[in-house]
Amino acid sequence: MFCSKCGAENPEAAKFCSKCGVELGIAAKPPEVPAKPGAESSTGMSANVAGLLCYVATWVTGIVFVVLEKKSKFVKFHAWQSIMTFGILSVVQIVISILGSIALATFSLGLWGFVHVLNVILWVVIVGLWIALMLLAYSGKMWKLPWIGNWAEKQAGKVS
DSSP states (O other): OOOTOOOOOOOTTTTTTTTTBTTTTSOOOOOOOOOOOOOOTTTOOOOOHHHHHHHHHTTTHHHHHHOOSSEEEEEEEHHHHHHHHHHHHHHHHHHHHHHHHHHTTTOHHHHHHHHHHHHHHHHHHHHHHHHHHHHHHHHHHHOTTTTTHHHHHHHHHHHO
């Protein structure tokens, strides 16, 4: 009897493979493959490519895909998550920039320096999220950001 997992030859009376230990007589489980998000979106692209493109120009491409996508919940999820994530971060970026301008105009260099450091930290967060979300979408994962991801999932489930 041959092992279905490793191919080792075993005695007929053996219950377990002598090489890998798997139970004999039971078919080995196929390796787990990450779930693919549907074959195609209504845009004609594969869903994982469309999901990646939802993040390319941050919230702008998110809006484009919310409008264009009609059938793939995967793509709509990533479009809504892009809009909310990068929309909120854009507003925060604008507020920090305004505070920095006010600090500079009032010659408050200490406050300006602090705001500038916040600005740099925010840019690092934005770029990190941007890259991570694109890669996760392309790999076929519906990775949800805290709070925003649940909201995006609800929006993606609505009929357009």
